[in-house]
Amino acid sequence: MQLVIRSVYNNNSVLVNLGSGKQAIVSGKGIGYRKRPGDTISSTNTSSILYLEDERIKKHFATLLKDVPIDIVVTAFSAIDMAKKNYHYSVLNYIYVTLTDHIFQMYKHLMNGKYRSSMVPDIHERYPTEYAIAKDVLEIINKNLNVHFPDAEVKNIALHFINAQGNDPDSEPTDTLSMKVNRIVNAVFKEYNIKRNLNNQNYFDRLMIHLQYLVERVQNKALDNHALNNNIERDFHQLYPKSYEISGKICVQLESKLNITLNENERVYFIIHIQRLIQENENKPS
Incomplete structure (x- = not known):
């Protein structure tokens, strides 16, 4: 299947049109190299695809890209979508912004040798699902960004999901x-x-x-x-x-x-x- 490129972020990430107004972020080694909007790429060359089906999520993605590297944005969005799919966990859309910003800030501190573990208390017994999600999210972060955050970061990630649990008004009336x-x-x-x-x-x-x-x-x-x-x-x-x-x-x-x-x-x-x-x-x- 051929995908039409809408935007090229870097050599390994592009935004593509899927038809019917749908878009997705496609990643793969070298898929954006020397490509321009309007060019096509083969779906067989992609290693991952992140669907942007909600208009607000699209806007969050575009806004974050102004200040946050594409790989961090894609990692955060993919992790949230994993939580939705694998754990059937409903979250408010603002978590796309808050979790991305958190990962970005922690990544910068880690790279600068200034990372410090948070003293947030462990409340996993009260929120086992959120902590399970956070463990999986941490694995995604470490793998995708080629870093190693300590296990203590699970508490911080879990807190983002605890605070954002729920449905947005557009999808849930209450x-x-x-x-x-x-x-x-x-x-x-x-x-x-x-x-x-x-x-x-x-x-x-x-x-x-x-x-x-x-x-x-x-x-x-x-x-x-x-x-x-x-x-x-x-x-x-x-x-x-x-x-x-x-x-x-x-x-x-x-x-x-x-x-x-x-x-x-x-x-x-x-x-x-x-x-x-x-x-x-x-x-x-x-």
């Missing part, structure tokens, strides 16, 4: 509570330019895990009612005014948009997590 919580928190973080980076990754990932537990507590109507010192929230307000402000905005939006009530303990936990993130940013070397 959002999950986890999707809504993550969307609200990330929207507030965007206002304050809080992003996951090498310096704050441990604390950021701990917060994401906390959000998973929060969702479970809300669904089971089992919010933490352990009595805290009455002065803690007041003291935090004085010591960490910005963290107090951000956590307050998150809690207000969670309560109003999800029609839930968070007790004082949950508010304090948010302050602690957010202060860790901000403190990390303040200590980031210039």
Whole structure:
């Protein structure tokens, strides 16, 4: 079968038209060498093919290619598609961006000798499927990129799948509570330019895990009612005014948009997590 080239990324990767508006990324040794858009290649010369069937996935792919090497983008997308197919695991489309960026950042750190394992706690007993997926994804990364990330990276990869589990609104009419919580928190973080980076990754990932537990507590109507010192929230307000402000905005939006009530303990936990993130940013070397 002859495939028509739409774009040439490098000597080994091209974008092809499959007909009926469908496209795919085709990889193979030398298949893009001296090729131009409109030329054809034989499907028998390909070693792998990545289908881009969703318009949003196409847009994610095009956007990522502006900053991320093609081999890393293809590796991330292939790994996600593997999870969907082999584990029948549904994910929100934004994971194509977040996982690709994570792999790219970790790859750069590894190549520069600055890679550090995250201190994210091991929660594989609670999320066995996501950890199984992450192990397979790590194998794909190490093989495709010819690198060797340590097994500890499985925890970080699993967290991406835990946080992105669900169906996009276009394919599923109802959002999950986890999707809504993550969307609200990330929207507030965007206002304050809080992003996951090498310096704050441990604390950021701990917060994401906390959000998973929060969702479970809300669904089971089992919010933490352990009595805290009455002065803690007041003291935090004085010591960490910005963290107090951000956590307050998150809690207000969670309560109003999800029609839930968070007790004082949950508010304090948010302050602690957010202060860790901000403190990390303040200590980031210039």
